Amino acid sequence: MSPDEPANSPPSVGALTSVFHVYRVERDDDEIRYIGEPLISPGNLSTEVGPLFARRGYDVSVTRRHGDGGPAPYALVAEPESVGIDGIPWGNIVMLVLTVATTLYAGTWWYYIDIAGDPLNLLRAWPFTAAVLGVLATHELGHYVMSRYHGVDASLPYFIPVPPPIGTMGAIIRMRGQIPSRKALFDIGVAGPLAGLAATIAVTVVGLHLDPIAVPEQALQAADEGASIKFNDPLLLTLLADLVGQPTDYPRGLAVNPVVFGGWVGMFVTFLNLIPVGQLDGGHILRAALGQRQETVAAAVPGVLFAMAGGLYFLTEYTQSTILWGIWGVIALVMVQAGSATPLREGSIGMKRLALAGLTFVLGALCFMPVPIEIVVP
Known part of the structure; x- marks a missing residue:
């Protein structure tokens, strides 16, 4: 993490380069989607990147993309953790x-x-x-x-x-x-x-x-x-x-x-x-x-x-x-x-x-x- 990068910001593309090749990043309100291809087994991807996103206050899931015609078959979908008001569920x-x-x-x-x-x-x-x-x-x-x-x-x-x-x-x-x-x-x-x-x-x-x-x-x-x-x-x-x-x-x-x-x-x-x-x-x-x-x-x-x-x-x-x-x-x-x-x-x-x-x-x-x-x- 860069010294100038806020602790609660989502991980940068560079932080994912060892496990996920990002083609583009999409944003929809608080949801961030990293579109790309896994460099490791897709089944292990959420386990590998989960702690990185959790430290920044995000939940992450791995989804398979179908029918968009592009070269990027997967997406990492990150959303801010939501456990309730003031952290109480x-x-x-x-x-x-x-x-x-x-x-x-x-x-x-x-x-x-x-x-x-x-x-x-x-x-x-x-x-x-x-x-x-x-x-x-x-x-x-x-x-x-x-x-x-x-x-x-x-x-x-x-x-x-x-x-x-x-x-x-x-x-x-x-x-x-x-x-x-x-x-x-x-x-x-x-x-x-x-x-x-x-x-x-x-x-x-x-x-x-x-x-x-x-x-x-x-x-x-x-x-x-x-x-x-x-x-x-x-x-x-x-x-x-x-x-x-x-x-x-x-x-x-x-x-x-x-x-x-x-x-x-x-x-x-x-x-x-x-x-x-x-x-x-x-x-x-x-x-x-x-x-x-x-x-x-x-x-x-x-x-x-x-x-x-x-x-x-x-x-x-x-x-x-x-x-x-x-x-x-x-x-x-x-x-x-x-x-x-x-x-x-x-x-x-x-x-x-x-x-x-x-x-x-x-x-x-x-x-x-x-x-x-x-x-x-x-």
Whole structure:
């Protein structure tokens, strides 16, 4: 850097000469595009130049240019880092606070806590909130850590608040720029489900050892006289309960501790994320494992989901699950059309990663429930 060059200015063309031959530089407001050709493997380019741009306060991504007719097939796209106002990620914080509030409120349903007389009773539902958000945060931080490890710019998690009975739709992170290689794509994709599943198992085992909840007589009478919601157990939850010698069903008047439901949420989220299509974690893992052949498998996924919805509709009375899998069939169809992530560098991920991919999908299958939720009518 020249002594006269401001510390927060973008890198000069000369600073990139060892790794990237620049034909021209384009500016669009705060975005700067270095158009040119890599002098090293494109898959390694973002890792090489990332620290240089980061020191100047810029995020950088590598993009492939198509159809412009020029000799420069790549672009380094630099944008000023944006972590919030005054360096604080306020968007992430606000979403987290809202989700803590909605999950606390959802927890009052499961603990049968009355907040009408004292709103601060809401805080008594903290174990449920800690279980649900702990599982979701661990899942997303798995993606975040591996994204940073491979030099892919990623945001902190954004939690999504919704009304009870769960209080959240999960969390997401945003990744900017292309993923350098199939190995990086695999590592980023698999880290979330495996980290989240480890947290899910821990939360479930803890919850199974906690005392059951006493169900008030009013709630029992309401269930006797009207419809109630039942959450069915996946095989993994049943196996964990058998392993630790704890029940998941209790006699009338008692219910399993709500912390166990936090584990249930983690298992359900794990299965949905591992559906092998599009930008879901399962889509990333399959794309990394099979390369472009993944498209053949992904194309069959919507049909499988629609067939499952149809089977439940014609062969059972589980209308809610019919709607659920029908909706996911539509989502999968849209994701197939949108396509999967495309890494800059192709190449085999190796037998160890392939074995880990298989193990991850097996664990995801243990979290599967054909009828996750059912409405019980007396």
